[in-house]
Amino acid sequence: MPSLSKYLSDISSFSEKGADWLQHLVGDWNLVSDLLRADLVLWVRAEDGPMAVAHCRPATGSTVYFEDPVGDRLPRGADADLDALLDGERSQRGVVVLEREGREARGLLTPVRKDGRTLAVLAVESPAPTSNPSSSETHQQELGTRLLRMIEHGAFPIDGAPIPPRRGAPRVGDGVVQLDENGVVQWASPNALSAFHRFGIAGDMLGGTLAETATEVLQSRAPVDESLPLVLMGRAAWRSDMQARGGTLSLRAVPITEQGARTGAIVLVRDVTELRRRERELMTKDATIREVHHRVKNNLQTVAALLRMQSRRMKTDEARDALAEAMRRVSTIALVHESLLQGSQEAVVFDDVIDRCLRLAVDAASATVHREGSPRIVDSQVEVRTEKVGRVGQIRADEATPLALVVTELATNAVEHGLSETGGTLTIRSERTGAHLVISIEDDGAGMGTAKPSGLGTNIAQTLVQGQLGGTLTWQNLPDGGTSAVIDVYLEPIGL
Template identity: 70%
Template sequence: MPSLAKYLSDVPGMDEKTSEWLQLLVGDWGLLSDLLRADLVLWVQTPDGALAVAHCRPSTGPTVYYEDPVGDMAGAEDSSCVRTVLEGGAPPEQATAILREGEEALRQLAPVRHDGRTIGALAIETPVRSTEPSRNEVRQHELGERLLRMMGEGAYPIAGAPIPPRRGAPRVGDGIVELDAQGVMIWGSPNALSAFHRFGIAGDMTGSTLAELTTELLQTRAPVDESLPLVLMGRAAWRSDMQARGGTLSLRAIPLTEGGARSGAIILVRDVSELRRRERELITKEATIREVHHRVKNNLQTVAALLRLQSRRMKSDEARDALAEAQRRVATIALVHESMLQGSEEAVFFDEVIERCLRLAVDAASASVHAAGTEGADPHQVEVRTERAGKVGPVRPEEATPLALVVTELATNAVEHGLSETGGTLMIRAERTGSHLVIHIEDDGAGMRSTQPTGLGTNIAQTLVQGELGGALTWENRPEGGTQATIDVYLDPVSVDPASA
């Protein structure tokens, strides 16, 4: 189904400001739907008639739509009334009886106005009730009607107000309080009163200023959000958290206006104590995990340094080379832990690791080669250029370690056995489609003398690819010269917070 923005962009004459206002309304109309306990359908005018571009179901009552009406043109019974409102006419004063999917319902129409003109029509549709509404439902419906009048004046939605969903955002069912223009509490729902009582406010709250009731509790606490007083008085359309007595309330204020003058406010209340406690636990857990990775990285780097020192004391070339290879492998594992310090504990951004692996591969053969752009210590050293193409993306930590070891082993083999005498280019190409990953490690050196290389590094790489990653590792000579090693694996899916990417 196309998005609201797509529907609006297809309407001839729909300018950007009008489209943004309608999207702002739809972003916050869950509040209106819950107060009125009604389905909301947004209609806009098109050359072919009235088109339903958005629909919202209430979370506080039953729906009249089992099939989403978005994308439908107004039918015969709806067309004339909706068109009248869209053309700037007055909606019917009384709710109209209609049928929705074989069930009786009541429909009310309200204009959506912005900058002095009607830009849409809002249909408010509720099922016919068999019982009388409770006092709580009546008060909420009255508040919903006030928001409808504000919408008809172009004062709702409120520009700059926070748009749910946002973690811990209060809704009508969580608790609602009505204030007058001076911030005095007129009425509160049972859930709201219970939340304030758990917070430490005892007794009847009606007739008291909400800001004064909470001041005494907040005096002994840590610094208070500067927007909290404005929210408690209902003067700013904003959200704030209030903490005291080990609990946390999330508050959202919606100022009410009549003719442009503030006449009161709605305060939505939710007890988010448990939610905030879990968030703090997650923050502590993340900090602990990062500290573990930091310590592991430091320990591995210490082991690598000890191996390097020990290799320098070896008189046997074979022993020195074996210790150098061990030092390089330990350093590669340390690279993964260092990458996890900088990203999410759920994923390692492997492209950064590949860059370090390339440098390790060239450094491992520093006796005979030097990296492009640097001066070699020995005039007999040959130059090796490193290049990378494509992206690997995020990889789960348990797969990143063996994958980094394999890439380092193959890159090192390519430098030592393919480029150490002639120099040339070491290229790593990555191709990823979903969970399928293919990495090519290529060099333009001497090529393989046999169908498959042998040695400890090759055996380690083969074992890790097949055993740890469940993939395949192959080698072949390139037609233009040199060798290509190919890693072909399927990785586990990983979700990444866009903010950490």
């Protein structure tokens, strides 16, 4: 089903500013739906008549729509009141009796206006009442009706108020407190009273200032959000947390205005003690994992440094080369752990690792080659250029280590055996489609001819690709000269 933005973009008469306002309304209209215990349907003017472009079901009551009405169209004249409201000729229509899904319902139409222009019409539809409403339902209906008047005058959603992205945002079912313009509690739902009572606010809260009442139970040693007083007084449309007795309440204030003047506020409250505790545990776990990666990286770099020192003491070239290869492999594993330090999950942006593998491969053959742009050590050195084509993206940490080792081994082989005498370009091409990844390590040197790649590095690469990555590793001569080593693997999905 198309999104609201797609529907609005197809209507030529809709301005970008008007579309943004409706997106903002739909992002926060569950508050109105929950207070009124009603379905909300947003109707806009299309070329052939009114069209429903968004729908919200209440979390506090039953819905009147079993089938989503989004996309429904009405011919012009089918609903005279709706047509008149969309044309800006009338104000809010009173409650009428409807039939929805074979059941009796109540309907109300409210124009959605901004800067004096009617952008849409909000249909508020709820099941026909079967009994007298409770005191809580009556108060919530009153608050919802006041928000509808704000929508009609372009005052809701509130300009500058963020749509709550944070986990644990309170909703009407969690608890509602009604304040007057001075922050005095006029009414509180049973769930709101229970939440505050658990935090040490005993007795009846009616008639007292919420800010003063809450201040008495705040933890003196805990940091206090600077926005908390504004939220407790209902003066700003904002979110804040309040800590007391080792627990946490999440509060959200929605000021109520009439003709531009603040006449009260709605404060939503939710006990998020357990949620915040889990978030702290995740943060601690994440910090611990980062510290482990940091220490492993440092230890691997220390091992590489020890191998480098030991290689300098070797009297034979064969021993020095063996230790140098071991040092390079240890340094490659350290690169993966260093990359894990940069992210918040157990995944590696492998393109960054490839950049370092390229540098490491060229530096490993520094006696005979030098990187493009770096100074020559001796006149006999040739220049090697490096190039990266395509992207790999993120891969799991347990796949990044063997893959990085393979890429480094193959890139080093390409430099030492293909480019060490002639110089040229070392290219790594990456092509990823979903879980399928193909990486080609290419050089434009003399090529391998009919010889089959062999050696310890080749065996290590083949073993890692087949054994740990479950893929294939093949070599081929390029048509214009040079060699290409192709890694073909299927990656495991990254867990959320």
